[in-house]
Amino acid sequence: MEQAGKQGIMVASQSQNPIEQIQARFKDLETGFRLWLSKQSLPVEAAVVTTTSAAQGAAIGAFMGTLTADASSTFPTPPPNASLNPQAMASLKQAQALAGGPLIQARNFAVMTGVNAGISCVLKRIRGKEDVQSSMAAAFGSGALFSLVSGMGGPNQATNALTSGLFFALVQGGLFQIGQKFSQPPAEDTHYAKTRHMLNNLGLQSYEKNFKKGLLTDNTLPLLTDSALRDVRIPPGPRLLILDHIQR
Numbered sequence: 001m002e003q004a005g006k007q008g009i010m011v012a013s014q015s016q017n018p019i020e021q022i023q024a025r026f027k028d029l030e031t032g033f034r035l036w037l038s039k040q041s042l043p044v045e046a047a048v049v050t051t052t053s054a055a056q057g058a059a060i061g062a063f064m065g066t067l068t069a070d071a072s073s074t075f076p077t078p079p080p081n082a083s084l085n086p087q088a089m090a091s092l093k094q095a096q097a098l099a100g101g102p103l104i105q106a107r108n109f110a111v112m113t114g115v116n117a118g119i120s121c122v123l124k125r126i127r128g129k130e131d132v133q134s135s136m137a138a139a140f141g142s143g144a145l146f147s148l149v150s151g152m153g154g155p156n157q158a159t160n161a162l163t164s165g166l167f168f169a170l171v172q173g174g175l176f177q178i179g180q181k182f183s184q185p186p187a188e189d190t191h192y193a194k195t196r197h198m199l200n201n202l203g204l205q206s207y208e209k210n211f212k213k214g215l216l217t218d219n220t221l222p223l224l225t226d227s228a229l230r231d232v233r234i235p236p237g238p239r240l241l242i243l244d245h246i247q248r
Helices: 002-015 018-038 042-072 086-098 102-127 132-150 157-183 190-202 205-213 218-223 226-231 236-247
Strands: none
Touching: 018 042, 042 102, 102 132, 132 157, 190 205, 190 218, 190 236, 226 236
16 A cells, blocks of 8 residues: 555656746746745845846846847947947947947846846835836846946946936836736726625626626626616526615
8 A cells, every 4th residue: 555655656756847947946946046035134135136137147148148149249449549439339339339240249148137137126125115116226227237237338338328318218118117017917897896785695706797798787686687687688587686685
């Protein structure tokens, strides 16, 4: 008997998908890490979040840099004594920043993701919530530092950092609002709140769509008749239960 039980456990463990097992273990590790991180002080949490996010961004940037390495080699390198138009030099630097090799892109992405995550972490801990203002502030900081590190834009670094930060903030704010709009559950239909409650109590919640098709709102409940329920294709049994519930 005991041997049969052990064999059953072995068969059950072997039947599990290895990928699902890896995902479950990773999820447990992530949950444990988040729990540990939530108990740390603000400086420790901000440092850990910034470092891990920067590492992830560096990995993504290095991969992107391998795709743009060939393109960056096509940009000419001006001689040291060449007198170029400042606007042309700024455009060249911007192109080189966007099409740099793996190391350059790893640095740029690390700055963007690390600073964004760090500022978001600090603001969330201080304000106790994550909203569009915090998201835009984090994006402004990451955009400004990305501009300074990558050397994008014109010769005036302060102005360019400000404009880049504003651009990042506006984009991030728009994306945050769109995400909030699509992530919110649909608003509850208040015209059928009492009807929904009644049908749930009677175990007839599947007939809510019939009430909506017939526009039988909460205001019509005291006026319901057998013929009205029949018109919306509710069977005799549920009709009797609904009418008895309303009469009582």
